[in-house]
Amino acid sequence: MKLFLPKQHGAWAMLIIPFWLGAVASTIIWQHIPFFLGWLLLYLATYPMLLLFKKKKIPFYTKWTLIYLLPALILLLIPLWTRPGIAYFGFAMVPFFLLNSYFSSRNRDRALLNDMSAVVVFSIAGLASSFLGGGEVSxxxxxxxxxxxxxxxxxxxxxxxxxxxxxxxxxxxxxxxxxxxxxxxxxxxxxxxxxxxxxxxxxxxxxxxxxxxxxxxxxxxxxxxxxxxxxxxxxxxxxx
Missing domain, CATH: 1.20.120 (Four Helix Bundle (Hemerythrin (Met), subunit A))
Structure with missing residues (x-):
C-alpha cells in the first residue's frame, strides 16, 4: 500500500528542527523517541484530516487520518504519562489547528496567515519537547x-x-x-x-x-x- 504523504516538503524541517533543538535545550531522555514518533504520525494524520474540510473524497481521507492518528495517540501516551503537564502544549496548538482548518475549508491553503499558524504549531512542539526533558521550559x-x-x-x-x-x-x-x-x-x-x-x-x-x-x-x-x-x-x- 502506497503511503499517503503531505506534499509540503518544507514542513519536514519544521517538524524536526524545533522539536530536537527544544530537547537539546533541556535533557534528552528515552521518552523523546516515542514522543517524536507520535508527533511525526500526528503531523501525517493532520494532512488528510485537514483535507476532510474540503468535503471531497471523505472515505479516503478518513481512512488515512485513522491510519496515522491511532498509533500517534498511543505513542503520545508515553510522554503524557511521564509529564502530564505536556497536555497544555497540545491545548495551545488547538486554536492554530482550527485556523488551518478554516483555510483548508476555503481552499486557501497557501494563505500567509495559514503558513504562520503552522509555523507556530511546529515551534510549540519545541517547547513541549523541552518540558518533557526537564519538567520546565528553559x-x-x-x-x-x-x-x-x-x-x-x-x-x-x-x-x-x-x-x-x-x-x-x-x-x-x-x-x-x-x-x-x-x-x-x-x-x-x-x-x-x-x-x-x-x-x-x-x-x-x-x-x-x-x-x-x-x-x-x-x-x-x-x-x-x-x-x-x-x-x-x-x-x-x-x-x-
Whole structure:
C-alpha cells in the first residue's frame, strides 16, 4: 500500500528542527523517541484530516487520518504519562489547528496567515519537547521557540518570492527587510551567534532572488539552509 504523504516538503524541517533543538535545550531522555514518533504520525494524520474540510473524497481521507492518528495517540501516551503537564502544549496548538482548518475549508491553503499558524504549531512542539526533558521550559527553549518562528517565517517569505510571488516587488522587499531585521535584531541583543545563524537566510534571500530555479531546487537549497541553522543554534545552546 502506497503511503499517503503531505506534499509540503518544507514542513519536514519544521517538524524536526524545533522539536530536537527544544530537547537539546533541556535533557534528552528515552521518552523523546516515542514522543517524536507520535508527533511525526500526528503531523501525517493532520494532512488528510485537514483535507476532510474540503468535503471531497471523505472515505479516503478518513481512512488515512485513522491510519496515522491511532498509533500517534498511543505513542503520545508515553510522554503524557511521564509529564502530564505536556497536555497544555497540545491545548495551545488547538486554536492554530482550527485556523488551518478554516483555510483548508476555503481552499486557501497557501494563505500567509495559514503558513504562520503552522509555523507556530511546529515551534510549540519545541517547547513541549523541552518540558518533557526537564519538567520546565528553559530560557534556551524559549529562544529556540522564538528563533524557529523567525526562521521559518523567513523561509515562507523567501519561497513565495521564488515561486508564487516571484513577480511581486512588495514580497521582495518584505523578504529582504525581514531577513535583514532578523540579523540586526539579534546583533543588537548581543546574540551574535544567533545572528550568524540567520546570515545564510539573508544571503540566499537576496542572492537567489530572480533566479529561475525549479521548485525542487528551491526545496533542496532550503534543506541546506535549515541544516546550517540547526547546527549553529545547536552550538549556541551547548555553549550556554
Amino acid at each position: 530560557k534556551q527553549a524559549w529562544m529556540v521557540f522564538i528563533t524557529s518562528i523567525i526562521f521559518f517565517m523567513g523561509s515562507t517569505f523567501y519561497v513565495k518570492t521564488m515561486i508564487r510571488e516571484k513577480k511581486s516587488t512588495t514580497y521582495k522587499w518584505v523578504s529582504w527587510g525581514y531577513h535583514l531585521a532578523a540579523v540586526c535584531s539579534f546583533l543588537f541583543a548581543g546574540e551574535w551567534l544567533i545572528a550568524f545563524a540567520f546570515l545564510p537566510s539573508l544571503g540566499r534571500a537576496i542572492y537567489f532572488y530572480g533566479k529561475n530555479y525549479s521548485v525542487k531546487k528551491v526545496g533542496i537549497l532550503e534543506i541546506v539552509n535549515a541544516v546550517l541553522f540547526f547546527i549553529i543554534i545547536f552550538f549556541w545552546i551547548v555553549q550556554k
